[in-house]
Amino acid sequence: MLLHAPLTQEHIDYLRKKGILHPDESVRSSRKAGEGNMNVTLAVSTEKRTIILKQSRPYVAKYPEVPAPSERTGIEYSFYQYMATQPEVAHYSPRVFAFDRDSWLLALEFVEKGVDYLCIYHHPDQFTEALGDDLLRYLKGLHQVTAQTFPENRAMRTLNHQHIFLLPFQENNGFDLNGIQPGLEQLSLKIKTNGDLIGKVRQLGKRYLSPGSKLIHGDFYPGSWLSSPGGLKIIDTEFAFVGDPEFDLGVMLAHLYLARVPDVRIKDLRERYPLNEALLAAFTGTEILRRLFGLAQLPLVLSLEEKEKLANQAIQLILHEAF
Structure with a gap:
């Protein structure tokens, strides 16, 4: 499942199925988040919260002609898991809400006014x-x-x-x-x-x-x-x-x-x-x-x-x- 903004109903259904969105959450807006080079990164707002969805492709998002390993969001997930166990530096990382290995999709805390x-x-x-x-x-x-x-x-x-x-x-x-x-x-x-x-x-x-x-x-x-x-x-x-x-x-x-x-x-x-x-x-x-x-x-x-x-x-x- 490849995400893009704005999210389609198919995307939203998938996110609910994977537990990334709660069953009673309605998506109010979805937009590109930042100008990152490597991945597709979206900010998704519901009536309850805003989350960041970060998904890797088998290429660099900014340079599609450059191949790149899809598992890179899994590396980022592992890094945040390690950091969460370190009291002195854990607060420097955004919270992780979910990780879907099937679509290499990472759901993260939206850093307000970041x-x-x-x-x-x-x-x-x-x-x-x-x-x-x-x-x-x-x-x-x-x-x-x-x-x-x-x-x-x-x-x-x-x-x-x-x-x-x-x-x-x-x-x-x-x-x-x-x-x-x-x-x-x-x-x-x-x-x-x-x-x-x-x-x-x-x-x-x-x-x-x-x-x-x-x-x-x-x-x-x-x-x-x-x-x-x-x-x-x-x-x-x-x-x-x-x-x-x-x-x-x-x-x-x-x-x-x-x-x-x-x-x-x-x-x-x-x-x-x-x-x-x-x-x-x-x-x-x-x-x-x-x-x-x-x-x-x-x-x-x-x-x-x-x-x-x-x-x-x-x-x-x-x-x-x-x-």
Whole structure:
């Protein structure tokens, strides 16, 4: 059963049959919820409540030409189940109401007045000291979760590996970078023709695919952070797996660089969560480069000169020392 907005009577009957909607609930409205890349996400309102329905397809919702494993909503469900048992960090996750494996459909709490933090690319001052504290508190708590039985999530990691560590560094990869910003394709040759860099990134990619020791979010960037009256919520955990905590923190720091958050703030956050410095730097640099030159573009307000400066900084982070 593939859902779309507005829900049809067939959809509503299915949701009742699966216990996602109560027998006496009437759907008053259904609409697309947010601009997520991976999945079809709907906000469904009844006379009693509003819920989020998140469904995966065998492809990326925003890029139907890109295949993706349907079981990713099952990974997200497993992640929230683990987090619900952790008193220190459970409140950061939305509540789970139901999961239907037959249609890879996840029913979640609707976060009232929840707004993501994509605004920081335009307004870096929105990355407050309190938000930084909250994000570090979440990561430190998450990375203490014992999750030896968490799914390997190999298929999603393979997809992510391709788009982080391989495609952005390949010439003729099919990405229309000049269509995003004139001159961006020429600038990308700075990384696509750097043999030392490519070798280091390939090595890092193998590390990403190897077994790790800590449960990690796997896509810890501003689109996964929600501001709400009830506090910070962390969503979109379908890339979660047991890996290196440096990956989560590195992704976070990379997006602060891309948002032009002052270096002194970034340095402070890095020092307050001491991890393997070389590994952290390499993951940070790689995330910067894949967001500048990869398929998953961001709403950045950077000139070509600013992107070149960031690319040079990212290359230095990756090549600085062995991890």
